[in-house]
Amino acid sequence: MSVIVLVEHAQGVFKKKSQEAVQYAARIAAATGTTVTAVALGTVSNEEMQTLGAYGANKVLHVADARLDAFSSRAYTRAVVTAAQQDGGKVIVCLHDTTGKAVAPRVAARMGAGMAAGAIANPDMSNGFTVKKNVFSGKAFAHVSINSEVKVITLTPNTFGVTKGEGSATVEILSVPFEDKDFGVKVVEVSKATGAVPLSEAELVVSGGRGLKGPENWGLIENLADALGAATACSRPVADSHWRPHHEHVGQTGGTIRPNLYIAAGISGAIQHLAGVNGSKTIVVINKDPEAPFFKAADYGVLGDVFEVLPRLTEAVKKFKASH
Numbered sequence: 040m041s042v043i044v045l046v047e048h049a050q051g052v053f054k055k056k057s058q059e060a061v062q063y064a065a066r067i068a069a070a071t072g073t074t075v076t077a078v079a080l081g082t083v084s085n086e087e088m089q090t091l092g093a094y095g096a097n098k099v100l101h102v103a104d105a106r107l108d109a110f111s112s113r114a115y116t117r118a119v120v121t122a123a124q125q126d127g128g129k130v131i132v133c134l135h136d137t138t139g140k141a142v143a144p145r146v147a148a149r150m151g152a153g154m155a156a157g158a159i160a161n162p163d164m165s166n167g168f169t170v171k172k173n174v175f176s177g178k179a180f181a182h183v184s185i186n187s188e189v190k191v192i193t194l195t196p197n198t199f200g201v202t203k204g205e206g207s208a209t210v211e212i213l214s215v216p217f218e219d220k221d222f223g224v225k226v227v228e229v230s231k232a233t234g235a236v237p238l239s240e241a242e243l244v245v246s247g248g249r250g251l252k253g254p255e256n257w258g259l260i261e262n263l264a265d266a267l268g269a270a271t272a273c274s275r276p277v278a279d280s281h282w283r284p285h286h287e288h289v290g291q292t293g294g295t296i297r298p299n300l301y302i303a304a305g306i307s308g309a310i311q312h313l314a315g316v317n318g319s320k321t322i323v324v325i326n327k328d329p330e331a332p333f334f335k336a337a338d339y340g341v342l343g344d345v346f347e348v349l350p351r352l353t354e355a356v357k358k359f360k361a362s363h
C-alpha cells in the first residue's frame with residue numbers, strides 16, 4: 040500500500056508545488072502507516088528524482104518516455120493508474136493546477152475512486168477520510184468525505200509551503216503499456232512565460248488592476264516589482280483586455296498564489312480575484328476608493344491614487360535597500 044503523488048517538472052527540475060504535494064502525501068502516509076511513491080514522467084535525471092526524498096518520497100517511479108515531456112491527459116492518466124495498480128496506491132494526490140485538474144478526474148473514473156478537488160488542509164482521518172476544500176470562490180468551506188477504497192485528491196498549490204528535510208528517494212523505472220491514442224493530441228508550440236521571478240513560486244508579488252488605466256502605465260507596477268525583486272500579476276479584466284499576458288492573471292479563473300507579500304494596486308478586490316490571493320501572508324492594498332472591498336481583506340491599506348503612491352513607494356524601497 041502507498042500514497043501515490045504525481046510530480047511535475049519544468050525541463051527536468053521539479054516545481055516547488057510538486058515538492059509541496061510530496062510533503063502533503065508524506066503526511067497522509069505517516070498517518071496511515073504507509074509510504075509515498077512519486078510518479079515522474081518524461082525526461083528528468085536520477086539525481087533530481089532522488090531529491091524528492093528530502094520532501095518525504097520513499098520511491099520514485101519514473102516513466103522515462105520522452106513523449107511525456109509534452110502534456111497528454113490520456114497518457115499521464117495511464118501512467119498514474121499503472122503506478123497505482125502496481126504499487127497498491129490507495130490515496131492518489133495530484134495538484135489542483137492545469138495538469139492535475141485534467142488528470143485526477145480521469146484517474147478517479149478509471150479506478151472507481153471518490154475524489155475531492157482543491158484540498159486546502161490535511162485530510163481528517165479521525166473518523167473516515169474527510170477533505171476540506173474551498174467553495175464559492177473561497178467564501179465557504181466544504182468538508183468532503185471520501186468513502187471509496189481508492190481516494191483521489193487534488194491539492195491547492197501554495198497551501199502549506201515547503202520545508203526541505205533529509206533523505207533520498209529510490210528510483211525505479213515504470214513501464215506503461217501506452218496506446219497510440221494516448222498521444223493523439225500533439226503540442227505544436229510552447230510559448231514560455233518570461234520574467235525574472237515565476238509568479239507561482241514568488242514570495243513577493245506586485246499586482247495591478249483596471250485602476251492602472253492602460254498597459255502604457257505598467258511601468259509603475261514593474262518598477263516597484265524590480266525594486267522589491269517581486270513577480271508581477273494582474274486582475275482578470277487586465278489580462279482579458281490584453282494589457283498583460285494571461286499567465287499573470289490571478290483569481291478564481293486564474294492562478295492561485297500564496298506569497299509572503301501581495302501588493303494590489305488599483306484592484307477592487309472582487310470575490311473572484313480574492314479567491315486566488317487571499318492565502319497571501321500580508322496583503323497591501325492601494326486604492327483611491329475607501330469603499331473598495333479589497334480593504335476588508337487587507338493587512339495594510341493605502342487610500343490614494345496609484346499614480347502618486349506607486350512611484351513614491353518604489354523610491355522608498357530603493358532608498359531602504361540602498362541603506363541596508
Ligand SMILES: Cc1cc2nc3c(=O)[nH]c(=O)nc-3n(C[C@H](O)[C@H](O)[C@H](O)COP(=O)(O)OP(=O)(O)OC[C@H]3O[C@@H](n4cnc5c(N)ncnc54)[C@H](O)[C@@H]3O)c2cc1C
Pocket residue numbers: 247248249250251273274275276277288289290291292293304305306307308309310311312315325326327328331343344345346
Ligand atoms: C465567473 C467569474 C470569474 C472571474 N474570475 C476572476 C479572476 O480569476 N480574477 C479576477 O481578477 N477577476 C475575476 N473575475 C472578475 C471580477 O469579478 C472583477 O470584475 C475583477 O476582478 C475586477 O478587476 P479590477 O479590480 O482590476 O477592476 P475594477 O473592478 O474596475 O476595479 C478597479 C479598482 O481600481 C480603483 N482605482 C481606479 N483608479 C484608481 C487610481 N487612480 N488609484 C487607485 N485606485 C484606483 C477603483 O477604485 C477600483 O476599486 C471573474 C468574474 C466572474 C463572473
